[in-house]
Amino acid sequence: MTGENAILGPGLKAALEYRLEQAGGQVAGRKLELVIEDDGTNPTTSVDKARKLVEQDKVDVVLGPVHGACAPAVANFLTASKTPHIIFMQKSIGVLQFGGGNIFLPFGTLSGTGYSLGLYAYDKLGYKTATVAVEDFVSGQQFVGGVTSAFEKKGGTIIQNQPIKPGTLDFSPNLAAMKQADVVFFWFTPVLAQRFVTQYFAAGLKMPLVIPNATVLFPKSLAEIGEKSVGIVGSGPYTALIDSPMNKSYVESFMKKYVNPPTAEGVSADAALTLYLEAVKATGGDTSSAKIIEALKKVKTETPAGTFSFTPEGLGIGDLYILKTVKLPDRYDWAVIDKYSQTTLDIPKQ
Amino acid sequence: MEVILANILNGLSYAFILFLIASGLSLIFGVMGILNLAHGALYMLGAFIGLTAANHWHNFFLGAVLAAVSIGIIGLVLERVFLGRLYKKLSEQALLTLGLVYIFGNVVMWIWGPWSKMGTVPAILSGAIRIGNFNFPFYRFGIIVIGLVIFVGLWWLHDKTRIGARIRAGMEDKEMTIGLGVNYGVISTAVFILGAMMGGLAGFLGAPIIGAFPEMSMEILLLAMIVVVVGGLGNVQGALLGSLIIGIIDTFGRAYFPDFSMFTAYLIFIIVLLAKPTGLLGRIKI
Numbered sequence: 001m002t003g004e005n006a007i008l009g010p011g012l013k014a015a016l017e018y019r020l021e022q023a024g025g026q027v028a029g030r031k032l033e034l035v036i037e038d039d040g041t042n043p044t045t046s047v048d049k050a051r052k053l054v055e056q057d058k059v060d061v062v063l064g065p066v067h068g069a070c071a072p073a074v075a076n077f078l079t080a081s082k083t084p085h086i087i088f089m090q091k092s093i094g095v096l097q098f099g100g101g102n103i104f105l106p107f108g109t110l111s112g113t114g115y116s117l118g119l120y121a122y123d124k125l126g127y128k129t130a131t132v133a134v135e136d137f138v139s140g141q142q143f144v145g146g147v148t149s150a151f152e153k154k155g156g157t158i159i160q161n162q163p164i165k166p167g168t169l170d171f172s173p174n175l176a177a178m179k180q181a182d183v184v185f186f187w188f189t190p191v192l193a194q195r196f197v198t199q200y201f202a203a204g205l206k207m208p209l210v211i212p213n214a215t216v217l218f219p220k221s222l223a224e225i226g227e228k229s230v231g232i233v234g235s236g237p238y239t240a241l242i243d244s245p246m247n248k249s250y251v252e253s254f255m256k257k258y259v260n261p262p263t264a265e266g267v268s269a270d271a272a273l274t275l276y277l278e279a280v281k282a283t284g285g286d287t288s289s290a291k292i293i294e295a296l297k298k299v300k301t302e303t304p305a306g307t308f309s310f311t312p313e314g315l316g317i318g319d320l321y322i323l324k325t326v327k328l329p330d331r332y333d334w335a336v337i338d339k340y341s342q343t344t345l346d347i348p349k350q
Numbered sequence: 351m352e353v354i355l356a357n358i359l360n361g362l363s364y365a366f367i368l369f370l371i372a373s374g375l376s377l378i379f380g381v382m383g384i385l386n387l388a389h390g391a392l393y394m395l396g397a398f399i400g401l402t403a404a405n406h407w408h409n410f411f412l413g414a415v416l417a418a419v420s421i422g423i424i425g426l427v428l429e430r431v432f433l434g435r436l437y438k439k440l441s442e443q444a445l446l447t448l449g450l451v452y453i454f455g456n457v458v459m460w461i462w463g464p465w466s467k468m469g470t471v472p473a474i475l476s477g478a479i480r481i482g483n484f485n486f487p488f489y490r491f492g493i494i495v496i497g498l499v500i501f502v503g504l505w506w507l508h509d510k511t512r513i514g515a516r517i518r519a520g521m522e523d524k525e526m527t528i529g530l531g532v533n534y535g536v537i538s539t540a541v542f543i544l545g546a547m548m549g550g551l552a553g554f555l556g557a558p559i560i561g562a563f564p565e566m567s568m569e570i571l572l573l574a575m576i577v578v579v580v581g582g583l584g585n586v587q588g589a590l591l592g593s594l595i596i597g598i599i600d601t602f603g604r605a606y607f608p609d610f611s612m613f614t615a616y617l618i619f620i621i622v623l624l625a626k627p628t629g630l631l632g633r634i635k636i
Contacts, residue, residue: 007464172360173605191466204485224468
């Protein structure tokens with residue numbers, strides 16, 4: 001709710017509260033209580049809050065966090081305490097390797113989100129060369145790493161790679177140094193992504209922009225960038241414009257209550273809670289850790305983002321969408337232009 | 351050659367953005383000895399207030415004026431009600447202004463939400479000049495020109511006017527200056543207001559390039575501190591020199607040595623701090 005990822009907090013909170021409301025505040029005869037803590041986008045705070053949730057609040061499951069640096073810290077602690085842990089959004093595959101089998105990544109890995117996009121960029125968009133600009137930390141490197149991994153495997157060439165330090169205010173040196181290629185693969189955290197794209201267009205560069213986990217550019221961010229943002233291609237696990245009856249109904253009722261459309265981060269929280277509720281139903285209301293963990297491995301359920309289940313290791317199996325920015329009458333948003341259905345949301349094993 | 355020229359221009363525009371941010375802090379800390387850790391928050395507030403005004407009235411220049419004036423008023427309240435009572439109490443100043451950072455950040459979240467905003471370039475400064483494959487926006491030229499104008503104005507005020515002489519006298523020996531009949535309290539307040547206005551104006555002018563978001567206060571403050579330490583406290587020449595050094599070296603560092611870009615600015619900061627703790631043109635020890 002605060003810190004670098006404060007922009008994500010309201011959407012996450014709204015989605016969780018909305019799911020709780022839809023569930024009627026109970027599951028399998030048990031009353032549901034949601035305890036929300038703010039980690040301030042800080043790994044140390046994140047662990048402190050997780051400890052408080054487990055030791056003081058005695059929660060049955062921990063959902064979240066969302067930031068890439070906080071998730072491994074919390075996962076490490078929750079593995080030690082054997083608490084079921086369902087993480088929001090995509091994370092590094094290393095998070096699952098803390099052991100214990102109690103960690104679940106419904107939206108898959110950072111690289112997995114990028115991999116399908118790399119395939120699409122080569123096969124369907126016909127790009128053969130690419131230049132890369134990426135925020136130089138684990139999420140940026142792995143999101144774009146997935147894209148370039150698939151792109152190069154198909155025969156594409158990465159002619160330039162510019163890792164850019166987190167918090168950069170002025171991208172002009174990187175933009176001036178950018179080599180001409182068929183496409184620019186890029187990824188930054190939400191504020192930097194908006195800043196990068198704005199400065200990219202101001203610099204008069206015309207190469208197509210392609211971004212994994214595209215919804216870091218929120219509808220409001222796209223509106224701030226303006227008409228030039230139309231046509232950016234990306235990938236992601238969710239957009240409010242997914243054309244399924246369940247999602248249309250969800251978006252309509254969500255917007256009636258909260259005005260803004262649901263975010264990908266919010267829907268990842270919704271999916272995490274939904275999967276947990278299905279697991280509790282499967283156990284008949286038994287929320288002991290071992291039973292819930294076993295039930296989560298077998299659960300398969302429909303969410304606004306599509307159908308989700310897990311591999312035995314806790315990796316999500318779901319739909320990955322290829323997206324493109326569009327201008328609607330009331331907002332800018334990401335439209336679905338293609339889909340990779342029911343795929344294990346990670347780089348395919350060699 | 352074109353890339354070098356582009357980077358020189360990029361470095362200059364970045365340097366003047368830094369100058370706009372840091373000049374206010376240099377004035378406040380240099381003249382009044384007040385450690386205002388809320389300077390980044392004033393920058394942020396100026397950006398949001400100015401952008402709201404500019405969007406509402408569709409007038410960039412009105413947005414700039416309102417950004418400066420509104421933050422000047424906030425500066426007046428801060429100085430009169432809070433900071434004026436903490437003369438020479440650096441720890442208390444730091445704690446108070448740090449608290450203000452969190453307060454202002456939350457106020458912005460309540461009013462404007464967590465979303466990042468980008469400013470719109472005025473029509474008179476839209477467009478760009480072509481340098482090879484690269485466009486250099488006219489707005490960045492505008493930032494350089496505005497920065498130079500502000501520098502000249504502040505330098506003239508500080509070095510060539512009677513008021514400036516009184517400010518400089520107070521910086522050397524406040525008690526003696528008061529003893530000679532100068533109402534230094536009024537001068538201090540006026541300098542604080544001016545420094546705050548500079549911060550607010552910088553926020554609005556920087557918004558079309560950097561944007562504005564509620565969590566940016568500490569990021570901006572850190573940059574401003576690096577610039578004033580390198581250039582030296584207490585005079586705008588120092589703020590300008592520090593900005594030029596940091597802006598140009600950081601830009602070229604990122605263009606030609608990207609692997610080291612994470613710490614280019616901090617390396618300069620450390621070297622200057624070790625070699626000349628008062629800063630390159632500083633008059634006051636930190």
